[in-house]
Amino acid sequence: MSTVATPARRNGVEIAKLFATLDAxxxxxxxxxxxxSVDNRWISGTHNQNRISTFYGVGAEQRHSATFSIExxxxxxxxxxxxxxxxxxxxxxxxASCLTSGLGxxxxxxxxxxxxxxxxxxxxxxxxxxxxxxxxxxxxxSQIRVxxxxxxxxxxxKLRELVQQAVDRSAVYDVLTHGVPISVDVATS
Amino acid sequence: MSTVATPARRNGVEIAKLFATLDAxxxxxxxxxxxxSVDNRWISGTHNQNRISTFYGVGAEQRHSATFSIExxxxxxxxxxxxxxxxxxxxxxxxASCLTSGLGxxxxxxxxxxxxxxxxxxxxxxxxxxxxxxxxxxxxxSQIRVxxxxxxxxxxxKLRELVQQAVDRSAVYDVLTHGVPISVDVATS
Numbered sequence: 001m002s003t004v005a006t007p008a009r010r011n012g013v014e015i016a017k018l019f020a021t022l023d024a025x026x027x028x029x030x031x032x033x034x035x036x037s038v039d040n041r042w043i044s045g046t047h048n049q050n051r052i053s054t055f056y057g058v059g060a061e062q063r064h065s066a067t068f069s070i071e072x073x074x075x076x077x078x079x080x081x082x083x084x085x086x087x088x089x090x091x092x093x094x095x096a097s098c099l100t101s102g103l104g105x106x107x108x109x110x111x112x113x114x115x116x117x118x119x120x121x122x123x124x125x126x127x128x129x130x131x132x133x134x135x136x137x138x139x140x141x142s143q144i145r146v147x148x149x150x151x152x153x154x155x156x157x158k159l160r161e162l163v164q165q166a167v168d169r170s171a172v173y174d175v176l177t178h179g180v181p182i183s184v185d186v187a188t189s
Numbered sequence: 190m191s192t193v194a195t196p197a198r199r200n201g202v203e204i205a206k207l208f209a210t211l212d213a214x215x216x217x218x219x220x221x222x223x224x225x226s227v228d229n230r231w232i233s234g235t236h237n238q239n240r241i242s243t244f245y246g247v248g249a250e251q252r253h254s255a256t257f258s259i260e261x262x263x264x265x266x267x268x269x270x271x272x273x274x275x276x277x278x279x280x281x282x283x284x285a286s287c288l289t290s291g292l293g294x295x296x297x298x299x300x301x302x303x304x305x306x307x308x309x310x311x312x313x314x315x316x317x318x319x320x321x322x323x324x325x326x327x328x329x330x331s332q333i334r335v336x337x338x339x340x341x342x343x344x345x346x347k348l349r350e351l352v353q354q355a356v357d358r359s360a361v362y363d364v365l366t367h368g369v370p371i372s373v374d375v376a377t378s
Contacts, residue, residue: 011233011234012232012233012234012236012270013234013235013268014268017268018268021266021267021268021320022320022322025316025317025320025322026322029317029322029323032315032316032317032320032322033313033314033315033316034313034314034315034316035311035312035313035314036275036277036278036281036311036312036314037278037281037309037310037311037312038278038281038282038285038309038310039307039308039309040282040285040286040289040307040308040309040310041305041306041307042289042292042293042303042305042306042307043201044200044201044293045198045200045201045202045293045294045297046202046290046291046293046294047201047290047293048285048286048289048290048293048306050281050282050285050286052274052278052282055264055275055278057266057267057316058266062264062266064264064271064274065264065271065272068273068274068278070259070274070279070282070286072282072283072286072287072289072290073290074290075244075251075253075254077210077246077247077251078210078246079202079203079206079207079210079294080290081201082253082254083254084257085241085253085257085259086225086244086290087283087284087286087287087290087360087361088225088283088287088360088361089225089226089227089241089244089257090259090279090282090283090286091280091283091287091361091364092225092226092227092239093227093229093239093241093259093261093279093283094261094276094277094279094280094282094283095276095371096227096229096237096239097229097237097239097259097261097276097279098261098276098277098280099373100229100231100237100261101235101236101237101261101262101263101269101275101276102235102319103231104231104233104234104235104236104237105234105235105268108234114231116230116231117230117231117237118228118229118230118231119228119229120226120227120228120229121226121227121229122224122225122226123224123225123226123369124222124223124224125222125223125224125225125360126221126222126223127214127221127222127223127246128214128218128221129358129360129363130291130358130359130360131210131211131214131221131358132358133211133214133215133218133221134218138363138367139358139359139360139362139363140359140360140361140362140363140364140367140369141360141364141369142369142370143369143370143371143372144369144370144371144372145371145372145374146371146372146373146374147373147374147375147376148373148374148375148376149375149376149377150375150376150377151377151378156377156378159375159377160375160377163373163375167373169318169319169320169321169328170319170328170329171276171277171314171318171319171328171329171330172276172277172280172329173328173329173371174318174327174328174329175280175329175330175365176364176365176368176369176371177368177369177370177371178327178329178368179365179366179367179368180312180329180330180331180332180333180365180366181331181332181333181366182284182332182333182334182335182362182365182366183332183333183334183335184288184335184336184337184352184356185334185335185336185337186336186337186338186339186348186349186352187336187337187338187339188338188339188340188345188348188349189340189345
């Protein structure tokens, strides 16, 4: 009789740690209260930089392994210097990444070994909104389309279910489809 | 009698080009139809990479000055390798950047010279949603807070109005507060 050992990792995910995290949060729900934050500074024109270094979670302030930087700019056709992606493209990146990060974890839990996961996210936007040239056009995307290509050691239906579960448990997908309250305050000194 | 020349740039914004862009879009509204996109590939676990290289606008496919990359990962406490910011933090970056890019342009049009613009964006999230541990908790942020500090050669009320106008004309703020339809399709071969 042969035995099949459960691997410590699948798809790069430490499976025991994933289940331990779930158990820890079940035992202590307040550990699940997180606060993420970014600090942005204007550089010039439409060019600016976000720095990401700490977050709150598991009951304490946490520090990332490094201070991450995400810059943004407008392209030349939108009066920028094209030094970095546009904020709109950064938003689409957040969506692609949230779905893909979730998919990696979900596949590991379902014992599916992934070969490759690729996706393309497109968003349609009529810039007459943000340019203030039409009161009938919204400022943001009118529609976003996500196309996944997933390969792994499971039948197509199971691979498609991974994407569906990633959608059903995505923080970014939820916020983009349902909206979120945003407060804005300003200091001038 | 002294004359005050209009500068070619204010806050790093080419003012004549900004007005020329507005005139061009007024004359040809279809030039304002843009499509932004990102291509994401899974690396391992929760780690993945977005590449941003082209977009459609002004009636043609456009190429950025470079292929930009935005990576994402989960931190160690969320079973990742902490190789990059989380998708949630990338989303907050998109919001901070969109408001700040807009503010740079708006200040230039209003002849306000900015000294500095800093902002912090925070988002509260209860991870029991995405972990599937509570049916009463949403997946995404429950609230986002934006705090700006703006300095420039205008009275505080005028500086606060810049932020308000940036909010009123922000693509990302609109999508995050009002939501957007998202379609998802999956290929498995």
